[in-house]
Amino acid sequence: MHLELATRGGDSAVDRADAADAPGADGEGGAAVDEQRYRRRIAKAKRAARSELRAEQWSRMRLAELEAEHIARHGGPDMPPGRPADGASNGGTCGDGCACRIECCAGGGRGSSDDDRPHPAGMFWIPPQRDSVPRIDAARVSPAEFVAEWEAPGRPVVIRGVSDEWPASTAWMPEAFVRTYRNQKFKVGQDDEGDKVTLAAKYYMRYALTDPDGARADDSPLYIFDASVFKSAPQLARDYTVPEYFRDDLFRLVGSSRRPPYRWIVMGPARSGTGIHIDPLGTSAWNTLLLGHKRWALFPPGTAKDKIDPKLKDREAVTWFMNVYPKLRAAGEDLGMVEIIQRPGETVFVPGGWAHVVMNLGEAHAAVECDEWFWGHAS
């Protein structure tokens, strides 16, 4: 979705239509005008971002309904999405400052019969034992140790504790975010010409969080994935700090004007995500999640492309998890597949050359994260 290294900069049809709205005009036009404008913006963005789909086809797989049915059946009637049913626990719950109490990352080896048990949090969740990626604490592992243990050998790892002090931990939470960036436009896709498709934060947040006919109904919702907004809203770059492990980055030597896009603000609701890909130019990546949960599947360099990236009707992450993942689940270990449920406050390190596919989980809340590519020392 965001993998193009150069966008064609020109305004899209959606941009031009948005420009006709004076910022703040929604406050004066009354609810009816707001409503119409909101619906128009979303419809236009969807048409531009995925021209192969007609409006009603955005929910043709009925995934939102199926997910709700799954939760009703397996999650218990009064359980918020993600909270395990009594007796469903197979090894620990989300802890360490995460308020959701979802069991997800306890580790503990694969192959348990619990593997096949429906997860109470939703149909795209995996049992904790499938998440086998080690966690390290940023305060306890020095940069030299990080390079030796993880970066140089190219091993994925999840780092805890890098974002505790970031202003983004509060500034990027949905309510604060929409207050600050109300009329700021964010990229939510790309049209057939390669131009970016944008939406103002106030429209996107409504679509993602509160409109029952918005993202909640869509199989693979629109997803904020924006690198260029750091230019028009430079404060965003001051809301986070590059973790120490990744500061010594050869990419910087290219110079800021010639450096390809390398950092993104990413926000999306359940089932939005990024289809399978390998990050370009041999870059590695770090990805810090501030809110919500994300599911990852990663494959080591050299994995046969036809096994993990067969031709599908689209390249959406949810399509991959529904059609490719079930066939790989058993063979995954032979292929070297590793899986992660990333929790708030966790940073995933993706070494160069690893193919990966990523999908946001959860119900009403968006995943909010910061994502950067880098070259580092070893690549």
Ligand SMILES: O=C(O)CCC(=O)C(=O)O
């Ligand atoms: O968070 C995501 O949706 C995917 C991020 C990713 O895969 C990347 O930036 O390469």
